[in-house]
Amino acid sequence: MWSIKDFSDVFFSLEHKYNLNNAQIDNVYFWPLIRMYLYYDIARKLNIFGSAQQKTLSLSDKILSFLPFVKNSLLKSPYSGKDDLDIIIFDHPRKVLYQNKYHDIYTYFFCKYLDKYNKKYEIIESPYLNNHFSEDSTKIRYNDRILLLSYLYKKTHKVKFTDSERGLLRQLLNDLSVKFNIDFNYLENVIKDHILNFKYEYNSYKKLLSKKNPKQVYVVVAYENMALVAAARHLGIEVLELQHGTISNYHMGYSYPNEHNIIDEDEDFKKAMIPYFPDKLLSFGDYWENASFYPLKTENILPLGYSYFEKSYEEFKNLSKNNYQILFISQGVIGKYLSRFAVELFNKLSRENSDYNFIYKLHPGEYDTWRENYPELLRADKNSNFKVIDNSQTPLYKLFAESKYQVGSFSTAIYEGLQFDCISFIVDLPGVEYLDVLIEEGILCKVQSPDDLIKNMDFTPKAYDKDYFFKGFDEELFKKIIK
Numbered sequence: 001m002w003s004i005k006d007f008s009d010v011f012f013s014l015e016h017k018y019n020l021n022n023a024q025i026d027n028v029y030f031w032p033l034i035r036m037y038l039y040y041d042i043a044r045k046l047n048i049f050g051s052a053q054q055k056t057l058s059l060s061d062k063i064l065s066f067l068p069f070v071k072n073s074l075l076k077s078p079y080s081g082k083d084d085l086d087i088i089i090f091d092h093p094r095k096v097l098y099q100n101k102y103h104d105i106y107t108y109f110f111c112k113y114l115d116k117y118n119k120k121y122e123i124i125e126s127p128y129l130n131n132h133f134s135e136d137s138t139k140i141r142y143n144d145r146i147l148l149l150s151y152l153y154k155k156t157h158k159v160k161f162t163d164s165e166r167g168l169l170r171q172l173l174n175d176l177s178v179k180f181n182i183d184f185n186y187l188e189n190v191i192k193d194h195i196l197n198f199k200y201e202y203n204s205y206k207k208l209l210s211k212k213n214p215k216q217v218y219v220v221v222a223y224e225n226m227a228l229v230a231a232a233r234h235l236g237i238e239v240l241e242l243q244h245g246t247i248s249n250y251h252m253g254y255s256y257p258n259e260h261n262i263i264d265e266d267e268d269f270k271k272a273m274i275p276y277f278p279d280k281l282l283s284f285g286d287y288w289e290n291a292s293f294y295p296l297k298t299e300n301i302l303p304l305g306y307s308y309f310e311k312s313y314e315e316f317k318n319l320s321k322n323n324y325q326i327l328f329i330s331q332g333v334i335g336k337y338l339s340r341f342a343v344e345l346f347n348k349l350s351r352e353n354s355d356y357n358f359i360y361k362l363h364p365g366e367y368d369t370w371r372e373n374y375p376e377l378l379r380a381d382k383n384s385n386f387k388v389i390d391n392s393q394t395p396l397y398k399l400f401a402e403s404k405y406q407v408g409s410f411s412t413a414i415y416e417g418l419q420f421d422c423i424s425f426i427v428d429l430p431g432v433e434y435l436d437v438l439i440e441e442g443i444l445c446k447v448q449s450p451d452d453l454i455k456n457m458d459f460t461p462k463a464y465d466k467d468y469f470f471k472g473f474d475e476e477l478f479k480k481i482i483k
Contacts, residue, residue, distance in 0.1 A: 002048050004433045008250045010179050011039060016258045018172055021274055025165045026195055029275035033194040036223055038187070039252045040333075045182050048430045049333035072132070073145035078124050078208055081141050085214045087114065087121040087482070090143075090228060092220040092244055093128035094364060097392045098308070102133040106220045106242050109307030111139075113478055122212070146204045153200040159192040201227035209235050216482070219278065220244050223253035226276035239278040240481070243306075246412040247283075247291045248434040254281075257293040282481070284309075285471040302481065305473040312397040313419060319401040324355040327399050327422065329408035332365045334429045338409060339374040341427055345407075345450035346386055358386045359399055363411075367391065407453070410434035415469045418443065423461060425453050 015021060020031035043049045089111070095102035107123070114121050125132060126143040134140060161169070169188065176184045205228045209217070217232045219225050222241040232239045247254050256274050274295040281296060282304040283289065289301045326349075328342045342360055349356045360377060362370055367390045371378050380386045389399070396413060400406065400420035408414045408424075410431040418424055424444045426435055438444045442462035447453040 001430075002046050004048065004250050004430055007043065007046065007048055008255075011042075011252075012257055014172070014175055014179070017175070018168060020172070021256065021259065023168060025161060025169075025191060026159045026199075028195045028198055030191050030195055032223075032274060032276050033198055033226055034187075034190055036252045037190065037194070042176075042180055042182065043430070044333075046180060068130070069127075069144045069148045072127075072142040073148055076140070076142035077145050078141040078143055079145075079211060081122055081138070081212075082120065083212055084120070085122055085212050086119045087216050087218060088209070088212055088214045089121060089123045090217070090219040090225055091123055091125055093126045095128065095133040101135060104134070104220065105308040106244050107218070109311070109473065110218070110242065113473070113475065114482070117479070117482065119482060121214075146201060146208075149204070150197050150200040154193065154196040157196055157199075159195050198227045198230075202231050205231035206234060209237060216240060218242060221253075222278045229276045229278055233279075238280070240280045240282055241278040242304075243281065243283045243288060246410060246415070246434060247288055248410075249292055250431075250433055251292060254292040254294055256295045259293075259295045280481075285467060285469050287468045302477060303471055303474065304477055304481070306470045307473040309397075309416060309419070309470045310472050312395070316395065316397045316401040317420070319398065321404050321421075322357060322402055323404045324353070325357045325359065325403040326405040326407060327403035327417070328358070328360045329406060329411045329413045329417070330360065330362045330366060331409060331411050332363055334409045334427075334431060335363070335366055335370070335374065337429050338407075338427060339370075339377040341450060342407070343376040343380045343386075345453060346380060346383075348450055348454060350383075350385065354385070356385060359389060359403065360387070361389045361396060361399060361413075364392060405457075414444070418461075418464075419466050419470060423457075423459055425456070425459075 015031070022029065023031055040049065089107055091104040091107045094104075096105045098105065098108070104125075111121070111123070121139065123137075123140045124143050125134060125140055126147065132142060169191075173184050173187060176182070176187075209231055214237060217228065217237055217239045218241075219228060219239065220242050221244055222229055222239070229239050249255050249257070259274055277295050280300045280302060281288075281294065282302050284303070284306040286303050289298060289303065294301060326345075328338060330338055339360070342358065346356070346358050358380075360380075366373075370388070370390060377388055381388045397416070397420070400417045400422055403417075403420075403422055406414065406417040406422040406424050407427065408417075409427055409429045410433075414424060414426070414435065426432055426439060426444050426446045428446055428448050432439075432446060435444055439446045441464075443464055444461070445456050445459040447456060
């Protein structure tokens with residue numbers, strides 16, 4: 001079994017060998033576009049990670065969604081609405097139920113502050129599983145038009161490879177095959193697909209940004225919006241990313257160790273910049289400044305805070321804890337392993353003490369598929385002391401506040417559970433390396449098996465500054481940023 005560290009090191013070494021982050025095919029920096037996709041694809045084939053478990057859209061789903069895409073392209077086109085904006089926000093497609101309405105938790109409170117300071121802004125929203133969940137607003141436009149026409153563009157255009165580009169690809173394919181013992185014949189099609197998407201979206205976003213003329217663009221998940229970042233940079237518009245999850249040395253959206261050390265030495269920042277990477281990262285707190293090998297100077301990683309967590313913590317922090325409640329935090333890529341671990345632990349602890357109460361909180365991507373994918377979990381859910389949460393109506397922070405223990409792997413929610421004083425066990429599964437620092441500092445306890453967890457139930461975490469991970473919203477910093 002590969003460890004994430006060993007696997008990532010091989011990945012990074014190939015990037016360095018071929019200078020992939022600066023290599024072009026058909027005048028596009030192709031490697032940043034496919035980097036994340038390829039990393040997880042190889043990891044799945046090596047059984048480092050499982051599949052994400054998220055429901056896939058059937059052919060009938062796609063056909064039924066075509067008309068809404070056309071309707072949204074006409075009625076909520078991103079090119080309509082107001083021009084001469086101060087700010088455009090590209091929010092997170094997945095929305096969370098908050099105060100009985102669906103919101104993007106990473107931009108909802110940010111927008112409230114923009115309103116407070118009378119900034120002119122619009123939100124461009126992409127669909128999640130081909131649907132939109134936020135309430136209709138004059139400030140929200142839909143990205144359906146660009147996404148739909150990008151799909152059609154791919155069907156009518158081709159990518160041209162030069163002889164040298166094909167030579168680079170042959171060498172890369174050979175090295176990948178030798179290192180991982182996998183057939184990579186599909187890689188050329190993946191590259192073509194991403195390049196064609198990029199080309200259409202890049203020109204579309206240039207047109208959009210030229211029309212709207214914003215001074216800043218804010219984006220959640222910049223590594224999924226590289227054409228947008230490139231278009232904004234071409235027009236001299238500052239791009240700022242709002243942190244949306246865990247960042248580590250092994251997160252392919254942020255970690256560029258080969259370029260990281262060059263940044264501070266190179267006076268010409270642009271020369272050291274990774275193509276299509278945002279200008280600044282607005283983080284949850286100070287901890288994230290050194291969480292990865294960013295291709296950014298330190299002064300461009302700004303701890304703005306995490307308002308959604310701040311408000312939610314205040315709402316639930318005074319609830320009483322159940323000293324026998326164990327909360328499991330699932331993720332699609334490790335869900336099959338973690339669900340078996342949870343059921344085995346439940347069976348062992350229940351024989352010793354019937355007071356233990358197990359809560360297994362699924363990731364939203366697992367809601368529709370867990371009954372087929374996790375048979376042990378389905379059987380365990382029939383017990384009165386074992387409950388599977390497969391909806392967003394039950395607030396996760398309420399579960400943290402009520403639970404004495406939390407168990408997971410490398411989810412962002414682990415950090416949030418720490419804020420609620422949950423005694424935290426990290427199962428030694430692929431991805432545990434994301435949390436090595438906190439394990440070494442004695443804030444988290446890594447366990448190998450259910451028996452190992454039972455032996456360590458008296459674990460006492462080392463004290464730490466809670467604001468280090470998630471600070472309150474820094475309004476003074478916010479005012480400097482938007483100026």
